[in-house]
Amino acid sequence: MVPLHSPILKPYLITRGLVPENQEHPIHFVSAAITPESSFYLRNHFPYPRISEQSFVLSVGGEVQKPRTFQYQELLRMPFKELIVPLECAGNNRGLFRPRVFGEQWGGGAISQGVWRGVALRELLRYTGLQASAKEIVFEGHDFGRRPDLEGEFVFARSLPLEKAFHPDTLIAYALNGEPIPYKHGYPLRLIVPQWYAMASVKWLRSITVTRTHFNGPFQDIDYMFYPEKDSDTGKIPVTTIQVNSIIQQPLNRSVLDKGMHQIYGLAWTGTGSIKKVEISTDGGGNWRPAVVQPESPNAYSWTFWNYTWFADQKGEYTIMSRATDSFGFVQPAAAKWNRKGYGYNAYSVVHIKVE
Structure with missing residues (x-):
């Protein structure tokens, strides 16, 4: 007789696009602090670049005293840092904005957390020095392509102000979760901010x-x-720091539950300080009660798990909400600030539940 075994169940990425590839982390079904590569979300503006020998050389130039190129193996031999850092797409939850906006219609899964290893950027820049005229530092990737709004081809490039570039934890990373960074996540070298x-x-x-x-x-x-x-660029400001946020992982939106005890649980994160409080409402925001928040992590940037025990003793429909507060006093708002590109959504996490 052949024994029957339960299958190993695991969530899969949620596809938002294939060329370029954009896929969501199955955020509602994970409980580990570290996201495995197979579940790490993918965000691209262009097709994947080809990896060549030149991909293993990093040049540093411009307003520096000694322009240099660094070989990949050279970076591996330098003193390194290892940090747990969540990466969140600025468009995470874009699909929730009202009025609706254009762009990838992300749900809540354009965020993942990994262990990144690399060389502190400021240590690398000690080898080149900076001229007194230095104002910004520009980082250019190997990925390139066309945009619908402009003629010609463009590489993906971004800059940082000197203060952020010289933060001790801004890294030139070469490893994720103890292995070389996967190709789809920036192999061989990726900036981590x-x-x-x-x-x-x-x-x-x-x-x-x-x-x-x-x-x-x-x-x-x-x-x-x-x-x-x-219809106007008036008042535009750059997207930078991650805003305080939380998500209800379980129960799922539009779930049907039995009367009785249920666990409401999820994640909270912020780009300023650490999560200090998560509150739950089971009556659409009329009343709020504290959730149990995991002890503050020694990892300065890590997301935080929380849970709340709910006794549903009456049949009916319920609106459950979560809101987080961080150590700088920033509170997740009832409504996100609308903007036409759909960045930085951080309104209360809301799920609608029916109890039978």
Whole structure:
């Protein structure tokens, strides 16, 4: 007799696009602090670049005292840091904005968390030095292609102000979760910028250029800007720091539950400080009660798990909400600030439940 075994159940990525490939992390079904490669979300603007010998060379130039190129193996021999850092797409939850906006209609899964190993950027720049005229540092990837709004081809490139570039935890990373960074996530080298939305963490890094003027590439001054007006650029500001946020993982939206005890649980994260409080409402925001938040992690940037025990003793329909507060006093708002490109959604997490 052949024994029967239960299949190993696992969630899969949720596809938003294939060329370029954009896929969501199955965020509602994971309980591990570290996201495995198979579940790590994918965000691309262009087709994947080809990897060649040149991909293993990183050049540093511009307003520096000693321009240099660094070989991949050279970086591996340098003192390294290892950090747990969540990466969140600036468009995470874009599909929830009302009025609706154009762009990839992400749900809540354009965020994943990994262990990144690499060389601190500021340590690398000690080898080149900076000129007194330095203003920004531009990071260019190997990925390139066309945009629908502009003529010609463009590489993906972004800049950081000197203060953020010289933060001790801004890394030139070469490993994710103890292995070389997977090809789809930027192999062999990727910039990692903790606390900022993931557009700053340039993949397939090929060059670092120190400039004396503001960098105005299309992924700096057109995309990844908050535009509060639908038909005007008035009041636009750059997208930078991750806003305080939480998500209800379980129960799922529109679930039907039996009367009795249920666990409401999820994640919370922020780009400023750490999560200090998560509150739950089971009556559509009329009343709020504290959830149990995991002890503060020694990992400064890690997301936080929370849970709340709910006794559903009456049949009916319920609106459950979560909101997080961080150590800087930022509170997740009832409504996200609308902007026409759909960045930075962080309104209360809301699920509608029926109890029978």
